[in-house]
Amino acid sequence: MSESDTKAKPSAAFLQSRRNALRSYLGAYGFMAPAGVLVIIFFLVPVAIVLYLSVTNLASSNFTSDLARMEFIGLKNYETLLNDQFARKIFFNTIFYVLVTLSIFNVSLALVVSLLTTHIDRSAGFVFRALWILPRITSPVVYILIWKRMMAEAPFGILNQFNELLGQPTYNYVSTNPWVFVVVVNGFIGVSFGMIIFTSAIESIPKDLLNASLVDGSSRMQRIRYVILPLIRWPLLFVVTYQTLSLLTSFVEIQLLTDGGPGLYRTEVWSLTAFHRALSNYFGNAQWGYGSAFAVLLVMIGVVLAVIYMRVFRFDELVAEPRVEAL
Amino acid sequence: MEIRIDNLTKKFGDVVGVEDLTLHIDDGEFVAFLGPSGCGKTTTLLTLAGIYKPTDGLIRFGERVVNTVQPKDRNIGMVFQSYALYPHMTIFQNIAYPLKLKKTPKNVQNERVRQVANVMGIGELLDRRPGQLSGGQQQRVALGRALVKEPDVLLFDEPLSNLDARLRLTMRGEIKHLQKNLGITSIYVTHDQLEAMTMADRIAVMNRGRLQAFDAPDELYDRPKTLFVAGFVGNPPMNFLNVSVSQSNGHFLAEAETIQLPLGADRGEPPARHGGAVVMGIRPEDIQIAADGDVTGEIFVVEPLGREDLIDARVGEHSFILLADTEKQHRAGESVSLKFDMTQAQFFDPQTERSLLWHH
Numbered sequence: 271m272s273e274s275d276t277k278a279k280p281s282a283a284f285l286q287s288r289r290n291a292l293r294s295y296l297g298a299y300g301f302m303a304p305a306g307v308l309v310i311i312f313f314l315v316p317v318a319i320v321l322y323l324s325v326t327n328l329a330s331s332n333f334t335s336d337l338a339r340m341e342f343i344g345l346k347n348y349e350t351l352l353n354d355q356f357a358r359k360i361f362f363n364t365i366f367y368v369l370v371t372l373s374i375f376n377v378s379l380a381l382v383v384s385l386l387t388t389h390i391d392r393s394a395g396f397v398f399r400a401l402w403i404l405p406r407i408t409s410p411v412v413y414i415l416i417w418k419r420m421m422a423e424a425p426f427g428i429l430n431q432f433n434e435l436l437g438q439p440t441y442n443y444v445s446t447n448p449w450v451f452v453v454v455v456n457g458f459i460g461v462s463f464g465m466i467i468f469t470s471a472i473e474s475i476p477k478d479l480l481n482a483s484l485v486d487g488s489s490r491m492q493r494i495r496y497v498i499l500p501l502i503r504w505p506l507l508f509v510v511t512y513q514t515l516s517l518l519t520s521f522v523e524i525q526l527l528t529d530g531g532p533g534l535y536r537t538e539v540w541s542l543t544a545f546h547r548a549l550s551n552y553f554g555n556a557q558w559g560y561g562s563a564f565a566v567l568l569v570m571i572g573v574v575l576a577v578i579y580m581r582v583f584r585f586d587e588l589v590a591e592p593r594v595e596a597l
Numbered sequence: 598m599e600i601r602i603d604n605l606t607k608k609f610g611d612v613v614g615v616e617d618l619t620l621h622i623d624d625g626e627f628v629a630f631l632g633p634s635g636c637g638k639t640t641t642l643l644t645l646a647g648i649y650k651p652t653d654g655l656i657r658f659g660e661r662v663v664n665t666v667q668p669k670d671r672n673i674g675m676v677f678q679s680y681a682l683y684p685h686m687t688i689f690q691n692i693a694y695p696l697k698l699k700k701t702p703k704n705v706q707n708e709r710v711r712q713v714a715n716v717m718g719i720g721e722l723l724d725r726r727p728g729q730l731s732g733g734q735q736q737r738v739a740l741g742r743a744l745v746k747e748p749d750v751l752l753f754d755e756p757l758s759n760l761d762a763r764l765r766l767t768m769r770g771e772i773k774h775l776q777k778n779l780g781i782t783s784i785y786v787t788h789d790q791l792e793a794m795t796m797a798d799r800i801a802v803m804n805r806g807r808l809q810a811f812d813a814p815d816e817l818y819d820r821p822k823t824l825f826v827a828g829f830v831g832n833p834p835m836n837f838l839n840v841s842v843s844q845s846n847g848h849f850l851a852e853a854e855t856i857q858l859p860l861g862a863d864r865g866e867p868p869a870r871h872g873g874a875v876v877m878g879i880r881p882e883d884i885q886i887a888a889d890g891d892v893t894g895e896i897f898v899v900e901p902l903g904r905e906d907l908i909d910a911r912v913g914e915h916s917f918i919l920l921a922d923t924e925k926q927h928r929a930g931e932s933v934s935l936k937f938d939m940t941q942a943q944f945f946d947p948q949t950e951r952s953l954l955w956h957h
Binding site: 476478479481482483484485486487488489492496497500501503 | 643646647648667668669673674675677678679681683684685694695698699742746752
C-alpha cells in the first residue's frame with residue numbers, strides 16, 4: 271500500500287461526509303424556499319420599489335409605469351419633507367401616539383389584565399380575556415363604526431343620549447378630545463396582544479414557585495413584584511419591542527376615526543401621512559414619490575429602533591437559555 | 598407548635614381532596630403523611646400551609662384557628678419536591694427572601710443566611726444561581742430557605758423524590774437529625790413508606806382522601822388496623838389469603854382449600870368468633886422455608902436482592918412472597934415446605950376491611 275493511498279482514503283470519507291452535510295443543508299433550504307420566495311416578492315421587492323420611488327417625483331400628473339422613464343430627482347423629496355412645516359408636528363404626533371398608547375395600554379393595561387385574570391377563577395379569567403380579544407378580531411371598519419356610534423354628537427351618540435337623559439350638556443367627543451379617542455380606540459385593540467403573551471407566561475410559572483413565595487411570607491402583591499414580574503421579563507421586553515414597531519406603522523383605525531383631523535394634522539401620524547401623500551391626496555393628486563419618502567423614513571426609524579432594542583435588552587442572551595425552566 | 602386538625606374536609610368542586618380528617622400533632626413531633634398518589638396528603642399539606650382554604654372543619658396552630666389565615670401570617674417553612682427555588686435570584690437571595698419580606702435589617706439577614714448556609718453545607722454557593730447547582734445542593738438551599746425564618750412548623754412535600762437513591766439516604770438522616778435538634782413540629786408528605794417509617798415519630802396513612810391510621814411506625818407494622826395499612830406499610834408487602842378460621846377443642850385452625858394452619862388462641866379467637874370467610878395477612882419474613890413446614894409448595898420465581906432472595910412460592914392457586922437466605926441457593930421449580938409463624942398473622946373483615954385483632 272503506497273503512502274498516497276493511506277492519505278486518499280480518509281479524504282474520500284471526508285468528502286463524502288461533506289457531500290452528506292451539503293445534501294442536508296439543501297433540504298433545509300428547500301423547506302425555507304417557499305417562505306423565502308414570498309418574503310422576496312411581497313416584501314423585499316416592494317421595499318426596493320418604494321426606495322426607488324422616493325427618489326423620483328412620480329405623481330398622478332406625470333404618471334408612468336415605466337421605471338426607466340420616471341424622473342430621478344435625487345434626495346429632493348427628503349429635502350422637501352424636512353422643510354415641510356407640518357412634518358415636525360406629525361413626527362411629534364407619532365411619538366406621542368406610540369409612547370402613550372404603548373405605555374398605558376399595550377404594556378401596562380395588558381399586564382394588569384393578565385395579572386388580574388390569572389388571580390381569579392380560571393374559567394372567569396378565560397371568558398374575560400376572550401371578550402378582550404373581540405376588538406382585535408373585529409374588522410377595523412366595524413370596530414370604528416361602533417366607537418363612532420357611541421361617541422357621536424347628539425342626538426345620535428349613545429353617550430350623548432345618556433347625557434340628555436340625565437339632563438347634562440352634550441359634547442362632540444371626538445372633535446373636542448380627538449387624541450383621547452385615537453389612543454383609547456387603538457389601545458383597546460393593543461391590550462389583547464400583550465395580554466395573551468403575559469398570561470401564558472404567568473401560567474407557565476411552576477405552581478410550586480408561586481406557592482413557595484406565599485409560604486415564604488409574601489403577600490400577593492409582593493409575589494407579583496418579586497417573583498412573577500422578574501420571571502416574565504423576557505415576554506415583557508418582547509411585547510414592548512414588538513408593539514412599538516407595530517404601533518409605528520398602524521394607521522387604519524386613525525384614518526377611519528379622525529382621518530388625521532380634526533383641523534390640520536391634529537391626529538395625523540407618520541404612516542398615515544405616507545398613505546395620504548402617496549395614495550389619498552386632495553383632488554386626486556397622488557404624490558407617489560413624496561409619499562414613498564415618508565414611508566422610507568419610517569422604515570429606517572423602525573430598523574434603528576429594532577436594533578437599539580435588541581442591543582439594550584440583549585435579545586440574543588434572553589433567547590439563549592430558558593429562564594423559568596432552568597430549575 | 599401543636600397542630601390540631603378537626604374534621605377537615607377540602608373539596609374542589611365535586612372532587613373530594615380530603616374528607617373528615619381529624620389529626621392531633623404534638624409540639625416538636627415529626628409526622629409523616631403516607632399514601633399513594635391522589636390520597637389527599639398533599640392537599641392536606643397545602644391546606645395547612647394556607648394555600649388552600651378548608652371547605653369544612655378546623656385547623657388550629659396552638660390555640661389559634663388558622664382556617665382563613667394567609668400563608669404569610671402562619672410562620673411556616675416549606676420544602677417542595679421541585680425545590681421551588683427562584684431561578685432569577687442567587688442562592689443568597691433565595692435564602693434571604695423570607696427575611697426580606699419580614700423586613701429584617703440587612704446585617705441580620707446577612708448573618709442569618711450565612712449561618713443557615715453553613716449548617717446546610719452550602720456556604721460557598723451563595724453567589725451562584727439555582728440552575729448552576731445539583732439536585733442535592735438545590736434541596737439543601739430549599740431546606741435552608743425554609744429554616745431561615747425560624748418557623749413554628751416545617752412542611753415537606755416529597756422533598757427527596759427527585760434525588761438519587763444514595764443522596765436520598767443521606768438527606769433522610771440529615772433531615773431527621775436537624776428536626777430533632779431544632780425541635781420544630783414537622784409534617785412530611787411521602788408516598789415512600791421507607792421514608793415514613795425511618796423518619797417519622799408517627800405516620801398518618803391516607804387513602805382516597807381518608808385517614809386510615811395514625812400511629813407510630815412499629816405499631817403500624819405490627820398491629821395494622823385496616824387491610825389498606827397492612828398492605829401499604831412494609832416492603833415487600835404482606836401476603837393476603839382468604840381463609841376461614843374454626844375452633845375445635847380449644848385448637849384454632851385457619852383453612853384455605855389444601856392449606857391448613859394451626860394458630861394460638863390470641864390470634865385465632867377473634868376471627869373464629871367473627872365466623873365465615875376472613876382475610877389473613879402474613880408478612881414475608883414470617884414465612885420460612887423449613888423441613889418441618891405446614892404446607893408444601895413450589896418456587897415460581899427467585900429474585901436475588903443481594904442480602905437475601907425474594908421468593909415467590911406457589912401453593913396451588915395461592916402465591917406467597919417470602920425472604921430466604923441467599924446461601925440456600927433456591928431455584929425456580931424447586932419443591933419447598935413452608936413454615937408460617939402464625940403468632941404474627943393478621944386477620945381482617947373482608948367487608949369492612951378492618952382488623953379483627955386490633956380495635957381503635
